[in-house]
Amino acid sequence: MFRTITPLLLALLLLTPSLAAAHPCEATVKDLAGEVTRLENLVAADREVLNKAASTRQESALIFEKLERKRVEDEAELRIAWQRLLDAQEFCSQLMGAEALAARRTARALFALDVKVAYAIPVGNVWGSSTWDEFGYHPAWPMSDAWTGAVPLEVAGRYRFTPGLSAGVYFQWGPAFVAPAAFNGMAGTSGWDMRVGIEAVYGFLPDGTWNPWVSLGTGWEWTQFAGQGATFTMSGWEFLNVQAGVDFRLSPAFGLGPYLGFVGGNYTNFSAISGGVDSGGAIPSGGRAFHGWIQFGLKGTATF
Secondary structure (H helix, E strand, C coil), rough: CCCHHHHHHHHHHHHHHHHHCCCHHHHHHHHHHHHHHHHHHHHHHHHHHHHHHHHCCCCCCHHHHHHHHHHHHHHHHHHHHHHHHHHHHHHHHHHHHHHHHHHHHHHCEEEEEEEEEEEEEEEEEEEEEEEECCCECCCCCEEEHHHHCCCCEEEEEEEECCCCEEEEEEEEEEEEECCCCCHHHHCCHHHHHHHEEEEEECCCCCCECCCEEEEEEEEEEEEEEEEEEEEEEEEEEEEEEEEEEEEEEECCCCCEEEEEEEEECCCEEEEEEEEEEEEEECCCCCHEEEEEEEEEEEEEEEEE
């Protein structure tokens, strides 16, 4: 029964010492395999002696009983040796697998490049109601009255400190769609929204076929419209950039998947150019308001 379990493995272990020495734990497996072979030969000899004694009937019943007891004891010892060998094989396989995984992680790509495309919906206010310049009172200006949406395109580069944790910089730009009634209904207006910043990203299953991830970042934002010889630009600290998504591994070096994000902050500065005249400045704290963009998009990630 035992000879049929892993004869090829025993042959490899006993006949190819260089292979057995490939890993320290394989030396133990080789020793146990040698012990199994010794006991199998011993049991085979016990059976041969018993068969010969039974056929010739030259041995007394007491001697025959001793020979039978020795065969049973040797077979029991052989079963124990086989179990030890199988346990050692399983342990060695698991150990070598874990070490191979650790080696792959050590040799894994250290950099990641993200490319994202999304649709963004504005929320909050461009600024709040306040009296903050020579033009007097400014009513609150909702983002939705200025923009109907945007299509941000982002490129980000990250350094991977661990398989799951990385950090880097991002740049995002995209056309922003001016609301019909915004900016006094100026015809031909166009706009864009741009941000640059830093972020940290954590992947929960970096070695899986799918990898849920979250990111947290901060940076600076510029939003502009232009039309009929005039441009109006607002900028400010975007203190919250949070995103979450899942990457599906399409190859060892590339993943693709959806994400949901929210970026938000305050516009703290504005500038206007009209008829060759520049104006603008800082928006006083009393007139600043929280605004943001909700993003629904797709992210592709390449590692190298």
